[in-house]
Amino acid sequence: MENFLSFFIPGKPIGKGRPRFTRQGHTYTPAITAAAEKMVASIASDAMIDAQRKPRIGRCSVHIIATWPIPKSWPQDRQRRARQNYEMPGKPDLDNIAKLILDACNGVVYEDDVQVCMLTVTKLYGDTPGCAVIVR
Numbered sequence: 001m002e003n004f005l006s007f008f009i010p011g012k013p014i015g016k017g018r019p020r021f022t023r024q025g026h027t028y029t030p031a032i033t034a035a036a037e038k039m040v041a042s043i044a045s046d047a048m049i050d051a052q053r054k055p056r057i058g059r060c061s062v063h064i065i066a067t068w069p070i071p072k073s074w075p076q077d078r079q080r081r082a083r084q085n086y087e088m089p090g091k092p093d094l095d096n097i098a099k100l101i102l103d104a105c106n107g108v109v110y111e112d113d114v115q116v117c118m119l120t121v122t123k124l125y126g127d128t129p130g131c132a133v134i135v136r
Contacts, residue, residue: 003136004134004135004136005047005048005051005053005109005134005135006047006132006133006134006135007043007044007046007047007132007133008043008130008131008132008133009039009040009043009101009130009131009133010128010129010130011129011130012068012069012129012130013066013067013068013092013097013123013129013130013131014032014033014036014092014097014100015091015092015093015096015097015099015100016033016037016096016097016099016100016103017029017030017032017033017096018030033100036100036104037100037103037104038104040100040101040104040105041104041105041108044104044105044108044109044133045108047109048108048109055107055108055109055110055111056109056110056111056115056135057110057111057115058115059115059117060109060110060115060116060117060135060136061116061117061118061119061120061135061136062098062101062102062105062116062118062119062120062133062134062135062136063119063120063121063122063133063134063136064097064098064101064119064120064121064122064131064132064133065122065124065131065132066089066094066097066121066122066123066124066130066131067124067125067126067128067129067130067131067132068089068123068124068125068126068129069125069126069127069129070082070083070125070126070127082125083125083126085124085125087125088123088124089123089124089125094121094123095121097121097123097131098119098121101131101133102116102119105135109135110135
């Protein structure tokens with residue numbers, strides 16, 4: 001049995017949004033964040049089923065590679081620089097991308113994200129936008 005799980009979340013990376021508050025003082029998760037977490041959980045669940053695994057109990061490490069599309073409006077020189085990692089994507093922040101993915105994997109890939117003892121997140125431009133996730 002392999003000691004890692006990998007899956008790919010297609011589309012432009014999304015960061016976890018801040019909680020919102022109603023006038024009555026109740027908190028709620030923004031709809032975009034909730035939908036993104038549900039999609040990530042579904043993709044992770046499919047990967048777990050394919051690997052015939054149950055949620056991990058114990059320490060694990062997570063590596064996330066978040067890739068943004070290179071804007072077609074950019075000049076060729078800037079597009080080339082983006083492919084060579086001289087250009088860096090802006091928002092969302094790395095920690096917000098990781099938070100959304102880690103929270104979505106709770107109860108799916110591992111019991112709780114408190115089990116993650118090592119985390120690496122990389123932002124770059126590429127031809128296929130999305131997030132590659134590897135859990136060891």
